[in-house]
Amino acid sequence: MKLRLAEENGAPAEVVRTATTLPPRFEFLRSHVVQLPVLGLLLALLLGRALSMKLAVRDLDNWWHVRVGQWILQNHSFPHNGILSRTAVDRPWAAYSWGYEVVLAQFYKWLDITGIGLFGVILTVAAAFSVYLMTRRLSGRFWVACLTATAAGFVFLFNSCPRPVFFSVILFAAVLTLTFEANRTGNVRPLYWLPLVFAIWANLHIQFIYGLLVICLLFTKSVVCKIAPSFGQKSEANPPPLPMETLALVLGACALATCLNPYSYHLYEIVYGYAKAKVPYQIILELQAPNFRLFRHYVELLLAGAAFFALGRSRKIDLFKLGLLALSAIAAFRTSRDAWFLCVTAAACLADLPADEAERDRPETFYEYAGLAVFLVLSGLLLARFTDFNRMALDDAISAEFPVKAVNFLRQNPQPGPLYNTLDWGGFLTWYMPDYPVAIDGRTDLYGDDLTLKFFATANGDESYLTDPYLNSAGVILLQKTVPLATGLAMDPRFQKIYEDRLAVVFVRR
Secondary structure, three states, X not given: XXXXXXXXXXXXXXXXXXXXXXXXXXXXXXXXXXXXXXXXXXXXXXXXXXXXXXXXXXXXXXXXXXXXHHHHHHHOOOOOEOOOEOOXXXXXXXXXXXXXXXXXXXXXXXXXXXXXXXXXHHHHHHHHHHHHHHHHHHHOOHHHHHHXXXXXXXXXXXXXXXXXXXXXXXXXXXXXXXXXXXXXXXXXXXXXXXXXXXXXXXXXXXXXXXXXXXXXXXXXXXXXXXXXXXXXXXXXXXXXXXXXXHHHHHHHHHHHHOOOOOOHHHHHHHHHHHHHOOHHHHHOHHHOOOOOOOHHHHHHHHHHHHHHHHHHHOOOOOHHHHHHHHHHHHHHOOOHHHHXXXXXXXXXXXXXXXXXXXXOOOOOOHHHHHHHHHHHHHHHHHHHHXXXXXXXXXXXXXXXXXXXXXXXHHXXXXXXXXEEOOHHHHHXXXXXXXXXXXXXXXXXXXXXXXXXXXXXXXXXXXXXXXXXXXXXXXXXXEEEOOOHHHHHHHOOOOEEEEEEOOOEEEEEEO
């Protein structure tokens, strides 16, 4: 009725469509006076949790990242073999996250272990904010952006510790923003920023490959729509596909940009190595499929289901989005660590649903974001006091997770090496006990399936430990007190226990 009356009065139909869809009593929700405090509160809550959990210093892998960053800064070069290890020192290895490692080492240089914790907190907040910016840009609606970004962040932000993968989250959100906008509008100009994004990404984390997958799918959609008429199929892509030739050039430029790193195209060999690896997915919990014993697993499933429902409900299904959502779901339900891949993709699909211009809120300005940043800094200073985010508390957190006392004992009572250790503490030992190259650490791409499986079997007390050459050649053995190998060595006449506390036990060869 309103549309008919508007046309009868000579007013364009667009006038009716630009009318707000919110009832007048809820119009205040579109004001930045309401929206910015809500956004600030959500980010402050996230900041407080990140400060209290201190995940960066409790992580098993961050320590070898620090040591690699220190090595790069000290040697002004990039490693090409298994530095820090005694069992794999001659094996080829690339520090493919060297950018992250150098920044982390620099934070450590400036602020000691407080710098490691602080960098982890900053990276966590930055990852969450990048997802919000993506959903805000795609949807144009503040409350939609808040809801989808909060759901996505709840699933993956504390699913793992802040590591290089958080840079992948940030840059993947940027790639989705650019590609989804180009896909929706038919304008290829946003895609011209992608080579720069990939040049940065390839120096921070190996999962830039997921970003390339996005462009490949966009290109595939264009190809399918192009050749469909040749097979008697009517192409009804909605939105219309982008020019195939332009997408091919963008994809080629992005692939070349990923080679602008110290290891050039050899990064793709590492990707292939991870793809064919089997053992890490069997023994590392975060690489295993979600078991749906945690609430966040159901939120992840709900988010994915909502995105699939939204795409299926559209009058014409977008093959690009459907393919990307399906592949991200396969990856995430294969390994819990990739939950971010599915959640960010699902959030983007939900945020990019069609909306009238009248429904889009006024975007935040630079000064509003600057004010938000100041608020977060002040909130962080205040919250740090209430969450015991200080040097003493960080020391306590490290001592509760890692064999600090055992290493201190070995410093006071040096023993001849070499060192034997299990996988979990290897990263920490590269940092805290650098005089003893480790037997193994978290770099499964360095050790490979066979060696990783051998160490895992030995730690579990398999009888093969009696003939394990790495154990038999060791002079000092530092183990978790709870591993079966510790019980076996206590009864082995070849070894003598010289230290024990609630976490660790140390043996030497008699």
